[in-house]
Amino acid sequence: MAAASVAFNGIVLEALRYDNYENWSVLLKNYLTGQGLWDVVSASATKSGDEDWRKKNAKALHAIQLSCGLVLLLE
Template identity: 50%
Template sequence: MAVSADAAVVELLDSSNYLDWSVLVKTYLLAQDLWDVVEEEEEEEADDEFKAWRKKNAMALHKIQISCGREAFSLIRNTTSAKSAWDTLAEKFKPKPFLTRYDNDYNQYKPLFDAVRSGDWNKAKDFLTLHPNAIRARLPSRGMIALHLATELEHEHIVEELVQLM
C-alpha cells in the first residue's frame, strides 16, 4: 500500500515501525493543533465548541488512518474517535518491554520460590506436581534454581526432596 501524498509519515504503520511512526504522526498532529483530540475524548454536545472538536477529531483521525498500512487500518476502520484509534494502534503495535527468559521463569514460578523461601515443602511439591519444569527455573537476580535456594537457606528437608526429584 503506497503512502498517501497528504500522509503525516513517509512509511505506513506496520508491525515493525510503531515507535518511529508514532513520533512522526504525533509531531504532525501537534503542528496542526490536533493532538488535544487524541489526548482526551470530548463529551457530545450540540454547541459550537463540540462542532469545533468534532472537526478536529475528524481531521486527526483521517491523518492517523491514511498513515496506516492495511493491517493497522483494519483495526481502526470503524473507529470514530482519534483517541480511540491512537490507543488501539498503541496497544497492538507498541513494543512490549523486553523480559528475559529468567524474568519469565521467575514470574511464572514465583510460587515455587516463595514456598522454598518459607520452608514449605508441601506447597513446593504441589507446585512441582503441576509444573515439573519449574525444577529448572532460575531466580533472575542470582541464577539460582530452587535447590540452590533451599541449600542456601538450610532447608535440608527441601534439599533432600528436590535432589530426589532431579
C-alpha cells in the same frame, strides 16, 4: 500475489507496519501537534456537543487512517 504498503506522503514517511510503530507514532504525533489536532487524540479536548471538537476529531482520524496506508494486492 505480492502486497505493497503505501503511506500518504506529508504525514509520515512510511505506513504503519508491525515493525515501525515507535518511529511512526512519533512522526504522527508531531504531524497532529503541528496541525493543532493532538489535543483531540490525547483526550485533553472537550468533546460531547462541541462542533469544533467533532471537526478536529474527524481531521485527526483522517490523518491517522491515511498514515496507516492501504494494502495493494498486485498480481
